[in-house]
Each structure stands twice: as C-alpha cells, then as structure tokens.
Amino acid sequence: MHYRDLLPEVLAIADAASEKVFNIYLTDFKVDYKADNSPVTVADLASHQIIVDGLRRISRDIPILSEEAASEPWSTRQHWHRFWLVDPVDGTKEFTSRSGEFTVNIALIEDGEPVLGVVTAPALKEAFWGAKGEGAWKRDRTGHIHRIRVAVPRDSKRVVASKSHLNPETRQFIDTLGEHQLVQAGSSLKFCRIAEGHADIYPRLGPTCEWDTGAAHAILLAAGGKVDTLDGKPLRYGKEDVLNPHFVASSK
Ligand SMILES: Nc1ncnc2c1ncn2[C@@H]1O[C@H](COP(=O)(O)O)[C@@H](OP(=O)(O)O)[C@H]1O
Ligand SMILES: [Mg+2]
Numbered sequence: 001m002h003y004r005d006l007l008p009e010v011l012a013i014a015d016a017a018s019e020k021v022f023n024i025y026l027t028d029f030k031v032d033y034k035a036d037n038s039p040v041t042v043a044d045l046a047s048h049q050i051i052v053d054g055l056r057r058i059s060r061d062i063p064i065l066s067e068e069a070a071s072e073p074w075s076t077r078q079h080w081h082r083f084w085l086v087d088p089v090d091g092t093k094e095f096t097s098r099s100g101e102f103t104v105n106i107a108l109i110e111d112g113e114p115v116l117g118v119v120t121a122p123a124l125k126e127a128f129w130g131a132k133g134e135g136a137w138k139r140d141r142t143g144h145i146h147r148i149r150v151a152v153p154r155d156s157k158r159v160v161a162s163k164s165h166l167n168p169e170t171r172q173f174i175d176t177l178g179e180h181q182l183v184q185a186g187s188s189l190k191f192c193r194i195a196e197g198h199a200d201i202y203p204r205l206g207p208t209c210e211w212d213t214g215a216a217h218a219i220l221l222a223a224g225g226k227v228d229t230l231d232g233k234p235l236r237y238g239k240e241d242v243l244n245p246h247f248v249a250s251s252k
Helices: 003-025 042-058 092-096 168-175 189-195 210-222
Strands: 064-066 082-090 103-110 113-121 126-131 135-139 145-148 157-162 180-185 201-204 226-229 247-250
Touching: 003 042, 003 082, 003 103, 003 113, 003 126, 042 064, 042 082, 042 103, 064 210, 082 092, 082 210, 103 210, 113 189, 113 210, 126 189, 126 210, 135 210, 157 168, 157 189, 168 201, 180 189, 189 201, 189 210, 189 247, 210 226, 210 247
Parallel strands: 064 082, 157 180, 157 201
Antiparallel strands: 082 103, 103 113, 113 126, 126 135, 135 145, 201 247, 226 247
16 A cells, blocks of 8 residues: 555544543543553553554554554564554653643554654644655644645754753753754654754654654654764664664754
C-alpha cells in the first residue's frame, strides 16, 4: 500500500486513540510507576490497545513495537525491515501535570528510516502527519487542514527544548548557538513546531527511546527538516536497545 493511502487510515486510528486519551485526561486518573520509575496511566494502556487493534486491521503482516508492550526479542526484531513504532502517550509527565503537551504517536519505519508519521495532541486539539515523498500537514484546533513546511534559515534561532528533561549538556549546546529564543515544549511536539515553521532547532542531549521520536521525525523529514546524531549522520531506527543517541532536530 502507498503511504498516501495509509495516511488517512493511520490518522483515523490516532484520532480514535486521542479521543480516548482526552476523555481520561478529564477524569481524576491514577498515576502508576513502571519498573524504570516512569509514570503510566490507564490512558497509555487504553491508547495502546486502540492503536494496536487499528494497525492490525489495516496491516495484518506489519509487526508493531509499542512503548506499552513487552518488545519482541532482538533475535526477531533484527529481521524486521518494516515495522510500526508506537508511543501511545508521549509526555506522560505533561499528561500527569496537566500541561496539555502530550501526544499520541504512530510511525512506520522502513529499513531504519521513519517514512510515515502521525502525531496528535489530544488536549491541544492539533494533529500532524506526513510521509516520505508526500509532504506534511497540520490540522489545527478549528479543524482547518493545511500543508506545513520548515521555516527558511534565520540568524536568531528559535530553540525548542524539553519541559521536563532540560539537562546541563543541552543548556551548554544551546549556549553555543549565540543569540536565540528558547521555547520549552513537552513530548514530540518539539519536532512538530519545527516542521510547521514555528521553531528552528531542537537539541536533545539526553535520553529518548525510538518510540518518542519516530512519528514526529517522519513528519519533520516530510516537511523539509532533518534529525542528525552528533556525528552528523541521520538518526536511525531498529536498534537493539531501542534507545536513541543524542541528536539535533532542525529545519536544515
Ligand atoms: N532516562 C530516560 N531513558 C529513556 N527515555 C527517557 C528518559 N528520560 C526521558 N525519556 C523519554 O523522554 C520522553 C519525554 O520527553 P520530553 O521530556 O521531551 O517531554 C519520555 O516519554 P514518555 O513520556 O512517553 O515516557 C521518555 O521516553
Ligand atoms: Mg514517550
């Protein structure tokens, strides 16, 4: 199936998950902590289930890697040329602190490259999607859909960095950029802000997992941007430990 045909189906799945996540957000939900001490709520698990059921319906044969499921062993995953990469709720800290800056993320990875992505922000009522060779779009809170594209280069960079994980290394990197404006944002929305031309650079000199970045990375690529590791190579997917190295996302 072509990416163009897949996009509306994946968007519908993300929208369904988003609606469920938002309904839970409005309740007095309970926060649990996983083995790595990261927060999880019923929203993460409900969103995971809706997305997995939806993806299975549209693509029986493409395996799924989701933050909220035990991953297949590396002996299996290393043979995956194509897989869905899912973070049912990215920015769980933003969800539990009620900042609204959390997202639902679905990416399609092919040979280590994010080729299609959908990101929805249930509380902000925004959605972003894009695919290789197709371009990228945003649906704003009024329901208006328009194409998005990265901004043209400018002298004073608009830097976007994590709300919850802005560490000293990232601050040092930002200091090397000279004159700049810093905007903090939660979750994968940082990539989306660059993709829509509202920010120029997102340095992440701290840990992330592949599911945190895959979908928004695909959208940023489709909008004309890039995501490189600190040695200047494109960030890639399908790593054994599912952990990303430090990276810089930018408008080019
Ligand atoms: N020590 C760590 N190891 C791996 N990933 C981490 C991490 N600390 C933060 N993250 C990732 O950073 C994401 C949040 O990013 P941000 O701070 O930019 O909003 C988290 O996503 P989740 O909220 O889905 O768990 C989590 O996966
Ligand atoms: Mg995440």
